Amino acid sequence: MQSSRxxxxxxVALALALYAAAAVVAGxxxxxxxxxxxxxxxxxxxxxxxxxxxxxGRWWPVQxxxxxxPLSPEQRDRMEALQAIGYLSGSEPAPDRAGVTVNRPEAExxxxxxxxxxxxxxxxxxxxxxxxxxxxxxxRDAFPKVTVPGGxxxxxYWRRVYLYPNGDLLAIYEGLGLVKIDRDSxxxxxxxxxxxxxxxxxxxxxxxxxxxxxHMIPRLDSREPVLEDFxxxxxxxxxxxxxxxxxxxxxxxxxxxxxDESSRSGDIFHTNTLEILDGSQAGRSWIFRKGNALISLLKxxxxxxxxxxEGTVVWAATGPWDAQHQPTLLPDGNLxxxxxxxxxxxxxxxxFDPLAQETVWSYRGDPxxxxxxxxxxxxxxxxxxxxxxxxxxxxxxxxVTPAGxxxxxxxxxxxxxxxxxxxATLFEMQRLPPQFVAGWLAGVxx
Numbered sequence: 232m233q234s235s236r237x238x239x240x241x242x243v244a245l246a247l248a249l250y251a252a253a254a255v256v257a258g259x260x261x262x263x264x265x266x267x268x269x270x271x272x273x274x275x276x277x278x279x280x281x282x283x284x285x286x287x288g289r290w291w292p293v294q295x296x297x298x299x300x301p302l303s304p305e306q307r308d309r310m311e312a313l314q315a316i317g318y319l320s321g322s323e324p325a326p327d328r329a330g331v332t333v334n335r336p337e338a339e340x341x342x343x344x345x346x347x348x349x350x351x352x353x354x355x356x357x358x359x360x361x362x363x364x365x366x367x368x369x370x371r372d373a374f375p376k377v378t379v380p381g382g383x384x385x386x387x388y389w390r391r392v393y394l395y396p397n398g399d400l401l402a403i404y405e406g407l408g409l410v411k412i413d414r415d416s417x418x419x420x421x422x423x424x425x426x427x428x429x430x431x432x433x434x435x436x437x438x439x440x441x442x443x444x445x446h447m448i449p450r451l452d453s454r455e456p457v458l459e460d461f462x463x464x465x466x467x468x469x470x471x472x473x474x475x476x477x478x479x480x481x482x483x484x485x486x487x488x489x490x491d492e493s494s495r496s497g498d499i500f501h502t503n504t505l506e507i508l509d510g511s512q513a514g515r516s517w518i519f520r521k522g523n524a525l526i527s528l529l530k531x532x533x534x535x536x537x538x539x540x541e542g543t544v545v546w547a548a549t550g551p552w553d554a555q556h557q558p559t560l561l562p563d564g565n566l567x568x569x570x571x572x573x574x575x576x577x578x579x580x581x582x583f584d585p586l587a588q589e590t591v592w593s594y595r596g597d598p599x600x601x602x603x604x605x606x607x608x609x610x611x612x613x614x615x616x617x618x619x620x621x622x623x624x625x626x627x628x629x630x631v632t633p634a635g636x637x638x639x640x641x642x643x644x645x646x647x648x649x650x651x652x653x654x655a656t657l658f659e660m661q662r663l664p665p666q667f668v669a670g671w672l673a674g675v676x677x
Contacts, residue, residue: 302447306456309497313445313458314425315380316498317405318607320348320387321646321653323624329644331360338630338639339613342663342677346389346402347626348656349645353392353400355668357677360641364672366392366400366416373410373421383407390658391429398671401430401438409440411469414671420469429505436467439524441505442474455496462505462524462539477502477526480537484544489533501529504557508536512564516586518546519564527558534558534566534585550583551590557609565591567618569608577603580610580620594618594631609659621660628660 302310338358346353352367370379370386379386383406390405398414408423409430430440442463445456463474477500481489493499510521523545524537532555535547553573558566566583573579577599582592596602607623613630617638621628626643645655665677 306447306454310445310456311380312382313456313498314406314443315383315385316458317384318348318388318390318656318658319647320384321626321648321655323626323654325626325646325652325654326642329642331358331639331641333629333637333640334358334360335638337632339615339617339662340665340677341613342665342667343628343641344392344394344661344663345621345628345641345643346392346658347643347645348388348658349647351387351389351402351404353389353394353402355394355672358639364398364414364668366402366412366414368402368410368412368416368418370404370407373404373418374408374423377407377423379407388656388658390427392659393430393432394661394663394667396667396670398668401432403427403430403440406443409438409465409469422465422469422471424463424471426463428503431505431507433507434509437472438465438467438469439463439505439507440465441502448478451490451499452496457496458498460500460502462526462537475537475539475542477528477537480542480544481535481547483542486535486544486547489528489531489535489544489547493531499530503527503529506559508560511562512560515564519560525558525560525566527555529554529556534568546585548585548588550588552581554606556607557611559611561612567610567612569604569610569620571604571606571608574599574602578608578622580618592633594620594635607656607658611662613662614664619660619662621657623657623659626654626657628657630662 340358343356344353350367351370352365354362355364356362385405385407389402391403393401400412401409403409403426406425406427408421409426410421411419413419424442425444426440426442428441430438432438440463442461443458445458448457451457460477461474462477464472466472481487504527506525508519508521508523508525512519513521518536522539524539526535526537528535532549532553533547535544538545551573552568552570554571556569556571558568561567566585568581568583570579570581574595577596580594581590583590602622604622604624609621611619613619617630617632619630628641629637630639631637641660643655643657647653647655
């Protein structure tokens with residue numbers, strides 16, 4: 232019954248959002264009120280500094296799981312299961328082809344950095360698919376004393392990586408922790424903060440990363456544990472500075488309806504994306520001001536922007552997507568989104584105007600079923616206008632032109648499964664500029 236009510240709410244929300252988008256063209260009322268409800272902007276929206284709540288979201292030290300609380304064995308088991316949430320190393324049958332299968336001259340040049348499900352490692356390759364460098368670090372070499380929840384797959388792979396120009400690398404062991412290693416894979420530091428899904432390095436070098444804690448939150452559910460997500464900030468040397476509860480940020484905002492529509496127990500949000508805004512689009516809307524955080528909640532199909540200084544959500548919206556990943560703010564103020572299941576059960580990538588609430592570009596497989604990743608997935612807009620897409624479950628990455636023509640394609644050569652029967656999940660493919668590795672990988676062109 233609860234899921235039915237949630238579905239009805241989302242359908243009504245989508246219908247109203249579509250009406251709002253049409254109303255701005257036709258001049259139909261009450262567009263300002265609708266836009267205020269679904270975008271947090273528009274004429275009816277109040278500046279964030281005029282809003283008041285009983286209490287605001289808090290920045291606080293990361294909280295460890297309290298094992299001294301009077302919990303039943305069943306509750307402890309469910310907490311352990313929540314902490315172990317991760318992804319399969321591979322799930323789709325391995326194809327006969329592997330490596331770079333399409334490489335047209337018009338593809339945008341650069342280095343290709345990827346991480347996948349077969350090992351805790353990252354690979355740097357050129358446009359032709361030749362491997363130029365690898366990073367690798369076993370979990371136990373990074374965290375020899377950390378207890379891993381039973382059933383966790385987070386030790387098997389890196390969920391997200393970030394490469395510095397000097398060859399240093401950040402890597403997330405899903406649900407377990409974050410490490411920084413040098414270009415020779417030597418450990419520089421390790422942070423055992425139950426990091427997951429995504430991270431962002433700002434211009435000052437601070438590291439913003441998603442973390443989570445499984446614990447009881449009686450105001451949500453007095454019997455079942457909750458997996459609570461946080462945005463945690465680390466200094467460049469890995470020292471934790473602060474942590475913001477995503478749950479509290481929603482509760483202390485006018486978008487508390489997102490909490491009401493969540494499951495209220497278990498993995499209530501499944502926050503899977505984090506991007507810190509640089510302020511370049513603040514002139515278009517105050518929600519894009521510098522330092523705000525763009526996030527994606529898979530379980531409620533919601534995109535949101537948080538103001539860390541106020542500890543609150545300043546914008547949130549559902550839209551024509553389902554179980555989405557990797558929204559990113561483009562230079563024109565639109566959002567690029569990997570929509571996992573919103574194309575009649577298949578996947579699509581859309582460019583979405585968050586203020587007008589309309590899709591302005593999309594890529595869909597032809598036929599639709601030829602492009603699908605049930606979970607994970609990413610998309611990034613390249614400098615020349617093409618879009619690099621990672622179809623994670625299929626172990627595939629490809630570059631498409633604005634017209635949808637595939638000009639570069641890669642199939643992961645790594646295999647998983649007891650007999651190597653599955654193609655390894657390709658968590659993300661990143662395209663780096665041609666000069667990005669100059670200075671430590673000298674004499675090699677992409």
